[in-house]
Amino acid sequence: MIGTFSAGPVGIFSVSQHGYDALLAADHPGTTASPFVALVAAAAVTERIGVGSYVSQAGVREPLLLASDVATLDLVSNGRARLALGAGHTPAEWDMLGAERPDVAGRVRRFQAVAEACRALLAGETVTIVGPEVRTCQARLTTPRPVQHRVPFTFGGGNTAILRWAGAHADVVGLSGLGRTLPDGYMHEVRWNGAGIDRQVDLIEQGASGRVHAPAREAFVQMVEVADDAESTALEIARRLHCDAAEVLASPYAWIGTVEEIRAAMADHERRWGITGYAVREAHLDAVDQVRAHLSQFPERAAIATGRN
Incomplete structure (x- = not known):
């Protein structure tokens, strides 16, 4: 596909059977509010919903500073923080x-180094790294310390190495549907092809092969259209994205059709790809509420929308 989407700035929610599971803030320094300052404010006026970034940019975030932000958020929210991390x-x-922006391999190496350092710091370890991507010297979090025994981590994206690595290390693997960054530096090609998602899921499973519990999987929903004529709506979207309408309808990155059709598609996403959670752009929350209202009528079916509980 050669259609495009921007990754941000957006506000994102994760959907669960009992309502929204998390309030997540985009992290694009210079073009969005500081996510952790905003999330501390949100934590002060909420009680149960998780709070976190989606996603923090490992390429420009230093692990000690990032871990300190997450630990502070976890303390203020009484154990509700989570961290999603990407290569940038x-x-x-x-x-x-x-x-200087590294090449893809360099961004992947830094992502892994930052992820490992943040997890170790949040677990109370002292971290020293002497490497080309990350340097820390006896870094540790003395105060504040997280309330949670283990802060949940979401890793993901579309890169082959990161998806395999995320399968081995993530609590949640996020599938974005976003492909190559275009020359403007902000927009992306979309990757909604079902066979391509099959390959991505296979990489996650390869990485998770030695784990007792595989990570959960969630998809980043780019659009929601509640409509009586799903085929016509999908055809119009496919024209804009230069792809096939059937791929749009089958994709976990777009919810299109009646609420019953969307529910059925979500069940297909779980059967085929193991997707049990969704992060949804802020602009589509009214439409998502219609889907959630329908799911609440069928408790046995509601688990198809389960996020991270």
Whole structure:
């Protein structure tokens, strides 16, 4: 497909059978509010909903500072913080810091180093790393410390190495449906092809092969259209994205049709790809509420929308 989407700035929610499971904030320095400052404010006026970034950019975030932000959020929210981390893609975020944007392999290496360091720091370990991607010296979190024994981590994206690595290390693997970054530095090609998602899920399963419990999987929903004529709606979207309407209807990145058709599609996503959670763009929450209202009428079916509980 050669249609495009921007990854942000957006506000994102994760859907669960009992309502929204998490309030998640985009993390694009310079173009969005600081996610952790905003989430601390949200935590002060909520009691149960999880709070976290979606996703923090490992390429420009230092692990000690990022872990400190997450630990502070966890303390203020009484144990509701979570962290989603990606390798980063937007050249401007490196440019504004006067840093050179690494190639794909370099971004993957830094992502892994930052992820491992953050997890170790949040677990109370002292971390020293001397490497080309990350350098820390006896880094540790003395205070604040997280309330949770283990802060949940979401890793993912579309990169082959990251998906396999996420299968081995993530609590949740996020499938974005976003492909190559286009020359403007913000927009992406979309990757909604079912066979392509099959390959991505296979990579996750390869990474998770030695684990007792495989990570949960969630999809980043780019659009929601509650409509009586799903085929016509999908055809119009397919024209914009230069793809096949059948792929749009089958994709976990778009909810299209009546609420019953969307429910059935979600069940298909779980059977085929093991997707049991969804992060949804803020602009589509009214439409998502219609789907949730329908699911609540069928408790035995509601688990298809379960996020991270």
